[in-house]
Amino acid sequence: MNVGDIVAERTFHLTRDSLVRYAGASGDFNPIHYRDDVAQSVGLPGVLAHGMLTMGLAVQPVVDWLDNRGVVLGYGVRFTRPVVVDPVDGATVTVVAKVGALDESETRIDLTVTYADATVLGKAQVRVSLT
Amino acid sequence: MFPATAPYLVGREKVREFARAVFATSPLNFDPEAARDAGYDDVVAPPTFPVVVQEATLAQLLAEPDGGIDFSLVVHGEQSFSYSRPIVAGDELVATLEVTSIKSLGGNSMVTAESTIVDAHGAHVVTATSTLVVRGDS
Numbered sequence: 001m002n003v004g005d006i007v008a009e010r011t012f013h014l015t016r017d018s019l020v021r022y023a024g025a026s027g028d029f030n031p032i033h034y035r036d037d038v039a040q041s042v043g044l045p046g047v048l049a050h051g052m053l054t055m056g057l058a059v060q061p062v063v064d065w066l067d068n069r070g071v072v073l074g075y076g077v078r079f080t081r082p083v084v085v086d087p088v089d090g091a092t093v094t095v096v097a098k099v100g101a102l103d104e105s106e107t108r109i110d111l112t113v114t115y116a117d118a119t120v121l122g123k124a125q126v127r128v129s130l131t
Numbered sequence: 132m133f134p135a136t137a138p139y140l141v142g143r144e145k146v147r148e149f150a151r152a153v154f155a156t157s158p159l160n161f162d163p164e165a166a167r168d169a170g171y172d173d174v175v176a177p178p179t180f181p182v183v184v185q186e187a188t189l190a191q192l193l194a195e196p197d198g199g200i201d202f203s204l205v206v207h208g209e210q211s212f213s214y215s216r217p218i219v220a221g222d223e224l225v226a227t228l229e230v231t232s233i234k235s236l237g238g239n240s241m242v243t244a245e246s247t248i249v250d251a252h253g254a255h256v257v258t259a260t261s262t263l264v265v266r267g268d269s
Contacts, residue, residue, distance in 0.1 A: 012154055025145075025152035027186050051207045056153035056179035063157055063178065068169045072178050076211030076260075126178075 001099055007109060008061035008097040014049055014083065015090040022053040036087070049083040049091065054120060058095050058113045062126050065097065070130040073106055078122035083115045091115055100125060133228040136187040138251070143220040145183070146176045153177050166219070173220035180218055181248055182210075185259040188228035188246040208241060209262035215255045223251040231260075238267035 001007075019033045028050055031038040039047045055077050066072070085091045093115045100110035111124035143163065150160035158165035159175040166174050193205070218224070225248070232243040246259045 018152075022152040025149045026183055052179060052182050052210065053153065055210060056177060056182075059178050060153060060155055063155065067157070068159075071217065072214060074211065074213045075178050076209070078209045079207055 001102065001107075003099050003102060005099045006096060007099060008065040008095075010061040010095050012057050012093045012095070013090055014053075014085050014093060016047065016085060016087055018090075019047065019049060019053070019085060022050055022056075026050065026052060028052065044082070044084075046084040046086065049085050049093075051079040051082075054079075054083055054093065054113065055124075057093065058111050058121060058124060059126055061095050062097050062109050062111070062128070066128055066130075070128050072126060073129050074127040075125070077111075077124040079120075080122040081115070081118055081120045083120055093120070097126075105129065133188065133191045135225045135227045136184075136191075137225075139184045139187070139224045139226075141176065141180075141218055141220050141222040141224065143174050146174045146180065146218075146220050149180050149183065150174075150177050153179060163220075171217070171219050176218040176220075178212060178214075178217075181212055181246075181257045181259045184224050184226050184248055185246045185261070188226045189244065189261065189263075191228055192230070192242075192244055204266045206264045206266065207261065208264040209260075211260045212257055213260075214257045218256060222256070224248050224256060226259075240265040240267075 023029050033050050036047055059075055083091050096112045097109050101108040106127050106129050109126040113121040147161055155177050163173050226246045228244055228246050231245050234241045241262055241264055243262045248257050250256050
């Protein structure tokens with residue numbers, strides 16, 4: 001394994017159903033994540049995916065790649081751009097996970113998370129320990 | 132520093148519900164047998180599950196009468212987790228919130244809040260750190 005290697009890639013299709021499901025699972029019932037009128041009234045381009053949903057799905061390809069061979073030590077992101085989820089077409093989010101840094105005790109995996117040709121998370125890094 | 136939250140008991144079905152919601156596919160999240168084979172007591176929660184427990188601490192922060200934080204103006208800026216071990220079903224977790232920094236930046240305020248989550252033995256499980264951007268209303 002070398003710095004720059006792609007360890008996992010996955011595409012997620014989000015729909016309004018995904019947002020309602022995440023709202024219930026997480027307890028975040030902010031209406032900007034399911035009501036167009038509320039989203040519009042606070043000046044948003046549309047109903048947005050929860051930032052924590054994007055963060056939560058973006059780490060999944062790394063979890064699957066790790067399997068039982070290691071553990072996640074840390075995970076952090078910056079929310080740089082919203083993911084607008086169209087009521088009919090939904091939104092497609094792509095995750096590419098690459099080795100960002102390697103040393104004896106831990107490996108850093110850098111995530112590139114893209115929606116509509118733009119990255120939506122900044123400095124998205126997962127620190128893992130491989131056993 | 133805020134008072135510790137009431138204990139949160141992590142249920143197996145809650146872990147599965149959350150795992151489905153974040154598109155998790157690992158058997159460790161769904162199958163207690165697979166989790167036990169891997170050395171865990173029960174199904175393992177996805178990495179961002181601590182947000183469910185952290186929610187109670189952020190509610191404390193936003194409910195502060197003199198905090199001056201208007202919920203409708205709050206945007207989630209950054210989030211990070213630092214783990215001692217994964218959360219598993221059966222864990223009884225308590226979170227304690229501390230506001231670690233408040234900065235002003237061009238009319239907005241940036242509040243960083245750290246929730247330290249420990250298990251029933253008081254052992255550290257995960258620290259969840261959120262940076263909230265409170266937009267100036269001008």
